[in-house]
Amino acid sequence: MASGPDGHFLNNFLLFGRLLRRLGLNVHTGRMLDAINVLDDIGIRRRMDVRAALRTLMVHRREDIPVFDEAFAVFWRQRKDRLSSLDLRSMGEQRRYRRIEAAPPPLDGADGSQPEDGAAADRIDLSRTFSAREVLQAKDFADFTRQEARQARQMLGSLHWNPGLRRTRRKQPGRGTELDVRRSLQRNVKFGGEMLLLQNRRRKEKPRRLVVICDVSGSMESYTRMLLHFIHSLYAGLESRVEAFLFATRLTRITKQLAHRDIDQAVDGVAKAVPDWSGGTRIGGAVKEFNFKWARRTLSWGSIVLIVSDGWDRGEPEVLSDEMRRLQRSCRRLIWLNPLAGREGYESLTRGMQAAEPYVDDLLPVHNLAALMDLAAHLNGLSDSWPVRRQTPPVPAMKEEVAVGAEPSQRSWHKDANPTFRHPTWGRGQQQD
Amino acid sequence: MENTSTLRVPASVDELQKTLRDELYVADRGLAMSVYLALKLKRPLFLEGEAGVGKTEVARALASAFGARLIRLQCYEGLDVNQAVYEWNYSRQLLHIRLMEASGSTDRKEIEKELFSEEFLIKRPLLQALESSGPTVLLIDELDRADEEFEGYLLEMLADFQITIPEVGTYAADEPPIVVITSNRTREIHDALKRRCLYYWIDYPDVAKETQIVRSKMPEASQKLAGQVTAFVQELRATELYKIPGVSETLDWTAALISLNENELTPSVIDDTLGVMLKYREDLEATRGEQTRALVNRALNPGTRRGRRRRG
Numbered sequence: 001m002a003s004g005p006d007g008h009f010l011n012n013f014l015l016f017g018r019l020l021r022r023l024g025l026n027v028h029t030g031r032m033l034d035a036i037n038v039l040d041d042i043g044i045r046r047r048m049d050v051r052a053a054l055r056t057l058m059v060h061r062r063e064d065i066p067v068f069d070e071a072f073a074v075f076w077r078q079r080k081d082r083l084s085s086l087d088l089r090s091m092g093e094q095r096r097y098r099r100i101e102a103a104p105p106p107l108d109g110a111d112g113s114q115p116e117d118g119a120a121a122d123r124i125d126l127s128r129t130f131s132a133r134e135v136l137q138a139k140d141f142a143d144f145t146r147q148e149a150r151q152a153r154q155m156l157g158s159l160h161w162n163p164g165l166r167r168t169r170r171k172q173p174g175r176g177t178e179l180d181v182r183r184s185l186q187r188n189v190k191f192g193g194e195m196l197l198l199q200n201r202r203r204k205e206k207p208r209r210l211v212v213i214c215d216v217s218g219s220m221e222s223y224t225r226m227l228l229h230f231i232h233s234l235y236a237g238l239e240s241r242v243e244a245f246l247f248a249t250r251l252t253r254i255t256k257q258l259a260h261r262d263i264d265q266a267v268d269g270v271a272k273a274v275p276d277w278s279g280g281t282r283i284g285g286a287v288k289e290f291n292f293k294w295a296r297r298t299l300s301w302g303s304i305v306l307i308v309s310d311g312w313d314r315g316e317p318e319v320l321s322d323e324m325r326r327l328q329r330s331c332r333r334l335i336w337l338n339p340l341a342g343r344e345g346y347e348s349l350t351r352g353m354q355a356a357e358p359y360v361d362d363l364l365p366v367h368n369l370a371a372l373m374d375l376a377a378h379l380n381g382l383s384d385s386w387p388v389r390r391q392t393p394p395v396p397a398m399k400e401e402v403a404v405g406a407e408p409s410q411r412s413w414h415k416d417a418n419p420t421f422r423h424p425t426w427g428r429g430q431q432q433d
Numbered sequence: 434m435e436n437t438s439t440l441r442v443p444a445s446v447d448e449l450q451k452t453l454r455d456e457l458y459v460a461d462r463g464l465a466m467s468v469y470l471a472l473k474l475k476r477p478l479f480l481e482g483e484a485g486v487g488k489t490e491v492a493r494a495l496a497s498a499f500g501a502r503l504i505r506l507q508c509y510e511g512l513d514v515n516q517a518v519y520e521w522n523y524s525r526q527l528l529h530i531r532l533m534e535a536s537g538s539t540d541r542k543e544i545e546k547e548l549f550s551e552e553f554l555i556k557r558p559l560l561q562a563l564e565s566s567g568p569t570v571l572l573i574d575e576l577d578r579a580d581e582e583f584e585g586y587l588l589e590m591l592a593d594f595q596i597t598i599p600e601v602g603t604y605a606a607d608e609p610p611i612v613v614i615t616s617n618r619t620r621e622i623h624d625a626l627k628r629r630c631l632y633y634w635i636d637y638p639d640v641a642k643e644t645q646i647v648r649s650k651m652p653e654a655s656q657k658l659a660g661q662v663t664a665f666v667q668e669l670r671a672t673e674l675y676k677i678p679g680v681s682e683t684l685d686w687t688a689a690l691i692s693l694n695e696n697e698l699t700p701s702v703i704d705d706t707l708g709v710m711l712k713y714r715e716d717l718e719a720t721r722g723e724q725t726r727a728l729v730n731r732a733l734n735p736g737t738r739r740g741r742r743r744r745g
Contacts, residue, residue: 026624026628028628031628034474034476037474038470038473038474041473042446042466048462049446049462049466052462052463052466052467053466053470055463056463056466056467056470056631056632056633057470057631059632060479060624060627060628060630060632061621061627061632062481062618062634065634168510168511168580169509169510169511170510170511170513170580170582171511171513181523182515182520182521182523185521185523185526185527189530189541189544189545189548190541291675292673292675296618296619297618297619297620297621298620300577300619300620301510322715326675326715
């Protein structure tokens, strides 16, 4: 590194700090001062040392290490001329600042929901509202017009999501069974240490976390937009307690993009982040990637996992079975949302669905607003106990026969999730295990 | 240094690296730099990395290198102030109340004052670290296991190295301890806490470094065995496993092989002892047999070695 006069270097150094901030690193002024002091001490002769020192000071997350290294390499490179002609855009500088396009404009008068003029129009509109809502709730997402999608979005925003509470191991004062010796003693000192008022404590409760893994492959295309709205409304409703991933052939984490308050900006950011939009499907591969890369970081402390997919899988069904089994074992509850499950007389016939199904705790439809409301109700009503699972679920048979009177009673079902499905192997019992 | 009880910060990164080497800790330059800066700036050092890459070991090596006292706080969910900072010794307090009653003392104020004095205080690791005289290394291990509430508390303590106990007063450190925080990254630690620390990601070592580690920790292992073991482990890490074996697994495995008097890797020996390194049934099943033979082949004929796979 060429060390120019002090002022020159300092100036460059501040520019470097600014570059890092633009790239999304959290570099505050105090840290910059630290860095300057440190560079005084270690000198700036050895490039590797400077990089190591600045990295330990300015990077707080592993994901940022490659970004930092790249920025360092580009910014502190040897130049023949003294001019600075850095094109920071090539490093994604504008990623977070780009003006994002607004929502598609409403189609003028496309369905007459906009009052033309006068009170009469208003009145007619009002009288239509209620039934229009009902129609909208029952309508399949795939058949939505843009206008309807906009209305549905507002209704989504009003849904209340609550995936239940988990008991943490932290204790707080309250009516529990355990004696809070510390507080009891404090309270009873005034009685001369005679334990007259016993104070108890109980386990503190916290809301559960939710992980959503959503299929955006070609076969899901007509549902994707509404599903993204659904995921965003989940995120908005549960704040930071949601992790979201999309997949077609590869898995992409979109939690950060969802943080945009504005839904259109969020969806736009998501669309940019996902490389394989509307590609082929490899559910097994995606779940595997999740298990390897993310499960340990997102499934701690009893999360609920929602997988949204129609089960059309081009990958190996064995991979999907194995990974689903693993996923089910590491989460509190594994819920599969299938847009096709809302259709009349639905049966799980796709290979992917058959492979995954034995390891799913609940299979629910997700094709219209009513289904989402049912889902919200289902989540709100989850009991605190573990779902009953078989030790060794049956090997899914690739046959199409439907067992009679198949539904084992211990499997928990949401009654209103209509219609339910039957697994071909249910009721044939454990003899095949 | 005017005071022998304060910590002598090494003059350079090289010196620190050498000091750590003397403690049988092989640190690469990046890590040595981070440690050096943490000592220099008196900031906590935040170490992240997969299990078994030697995060905790850094604190141990530091403590013994500087003759410092090592105070360790193992984190778990629900860890609270009573476990981490201080607790009153209730049984002694109750006993004391009885004694005072017997001696006829009934002054409420007096009783209260005596009961909540330092005499009845049980000091937990964080308070111990602040109080201890002389150089101290405070190891806060596996912070990702603790919950956010504890992080918040830690934030407060790390900000100015003092702890206030309402009944007694404020404890402040004469000399702030060297703080090493480790995380296995089972969840993200809050940015506010990380911002106060220096960050270093410890990766799996490469062959040369790992061989060096095995050789220095297990001098009884022959050069040949150490080389073969690390070559095999490196190949193993490149395969698809749920849980990749860390350096500590390599060391355990070497120890196991030595105790079995094995001087050379053969597929059958590996299959018998694989459980030392792989702790998931799926991983074991995928590796035993065919895969073992292929890995041994690649490890012992390094011409065909592929690049190491990186994991996010």
